[in-house]
Amino acid sequence: MRFSDLNKGKDRAFSSPAPASEPKSPPPPEPAKEQAPPPPPKASAAPAKRSPESALGVYSSAIKLVKRLYEGIQSPGLKICADLRLMSQEILGQLENDDQSLLALTRHATSENYLHAHSVNVAVLSLQTARGRGWDNEELSLLGAGALLHDIGMAPLLATVSQPRALTPQEREAVNRHPLEGEKLLGNISDLGASEKSALALMIGQEHERISGRGYPKGLKEPAVTVVAQVIGLCDVYEAMSHPRSWREAMLPHETLKAILREQTRDFDQKFVRILLDRLSLFPPGSYVELSTGEVARVAETHAQFPTRPTVEIQARADGGTQAPPLLLNLMNAPIVHITRAVDETKLAVKDDALREKLRASRWWTE
Ligand SMILES: [Fe+2]
Numbered sequence: 140m141r142f143s144d145l146n147k148g149k150d151r152a153f154s155s156p157a158p159a160s161e162p163k164s165p166p167p168p169e170p171a172k173e174q175a176p177p178p179p180p181k182a183s184a185a186p187a188k189r190s191p192e193s194a195l196g197v198y199s200s201a202i203k204l205v206k207r208l209y210e211g212i213q214s215p216g217l218k219i220c221a222d223l224r225l226m227s228q229e230i231l232g233q234l235e236n237d238d239q240s241l242l243a244l245t246r247h248a249t250s251e252n253y254l255h256a257h258s259v260n261v262a263v264l265s266l267q268t269a270r271g272r273g274w275d276n277e278e279l280s281l282l283g284a285g286a287l288l289h290d291i292g293m294a295p296l297l298a299t300v301s302q303p304r305a306l307t308p309q310e311r312e313a314v315n316r317h318p319l320e321g322e323k324l325l326g327n328i329s330d331l332g333a334s335e336k337s338a339l340a341l342m343i344g345q346e347h348e349r350i351s352g353r354g355y356p357k358g359l360k361e362p363a364v365t366v367v368a369q370v371i372g373l374c375d376v377y378e379a380m381s382h383p384r385s386w387r388e389a390m391l392p393h394e395t396l397k398a399i400l401r402e403q404t405r406d407f408d409q410k411f412v413r414i415l416l417d418r419l420s421l422f423p424p425g426s427y428v429e430l431s432t433g434e435v436a437r438v439a440e441t442h443a444q445f446p447t448r449p450t451v452e453i454q455a456r457a458d459g460g461t462q463a464p465p466l467l468l469n470l471m472n473a474p475i476v477h478i479t480r481a482v483d484e485t486k487l488a489v490k491d492d493a494l495r496e497k498l499r500a501s502r503w504w505t506e
């Protein structure tokens with residue numbers, strides 16, 4: 140394990156991304172000053188087979204594992220590290236086989252404890268950002284485990300942060316200590332080796348540190364903030380802003396990325412932001428868009444070089460009625476149709492009551 144190296148450009152591909160051609164339809168955020176990084180390699184040369192069922196299995200198992208983590212983390216003797224490492228490998232394998240199906244599932248939130256889906260989503264997004272960039276399996280496996288664990292320090296504060304109101308200054312102070320609390324709670328995990336523990340403690344302790352020095356709890360600056368913590372921190376912010384919480388609504392995915400690019404320029408290495416944007420695409424899998432025909436569609440598959448022309452599944456007709464069965468349309472093959480805007484599927488004024496309810500419910504993970 141060479142996590143100390145990750146602080147100083149072990150991830151060489153991050154410091155000098157390999158050149159690739161710019162997308163033909165660049166996304167609306169500020170133009171990038173460097174070329175887009177290449178998409179992550181697939182596990183084999185053969186075209187990846189879509190496997191939504193297997194993605195569903197991985198996502199569901201990950202949520203169950205995180206529930207077990209949060210149920211047990213406040214008492215000593217929790218044996219879960221090996222399972223977290225295994226889950227990390229499963230997520231990675233699914234991303235390599237079919238990233239689109241798993242990324243689509245990261246649209247979900249869990250209502251009873253937002254940390255369950257949040258932790259899984261951050262792990263999927265972190266691995267999607269880091270894979271294919273020179274990290275070895277051990278490092279990726281620890282990154283995934285660290286992302287699943289990153290908010291364990293919030294476990295004692297769940298009641299506080301679940302209130303439908305802004306935090307008081309005292310509550311905010313307690314929340315800002317959760318990375319340090321999380322480092323302590325690692326001690327309750329019984330199957331943790333010494334080097335694993337120090338690597339995971341770095342990720343948990345630094346995930347809210349920012350290279351600008353504006354983070355917490357210590358206000359560290361680059362290069363003290365490790366690469367792994369930067370990746371988890373960026374994916375954490377993206378996930379949090381693009382998902383609903385009891386005290387605020389969610390932002391649309393592309394608005395979230397724009398906001399991160401615009402407002403947190405100094406907080407994150409812009410190379411990572413660019414990689415995340417590139418690997419999620421402008422309209423990420425599972426998000427909803429309105430077409431120039433007036434129809435509403437769910438993004439089914441993105442095309443790396445053509446971010447504004449994904450394959451979509453039309454679910455609502457222009458008159459607000461249900462498109463049954465849903466119609467699959469590859470916008471690469473439909474030049475006269477284009478996306479007019481991203482939409483929040485939970486707020487659409489569709490005429491069909493059943494469809495409206497289905498769309499509202501679709502954001503929430505229930506099992
Ligand atoms: Fe956190």
Ligand SMILES: [Fe+2]
Pocket residue numbers: 257261289290375
């Ligand atoms: Fe978080």
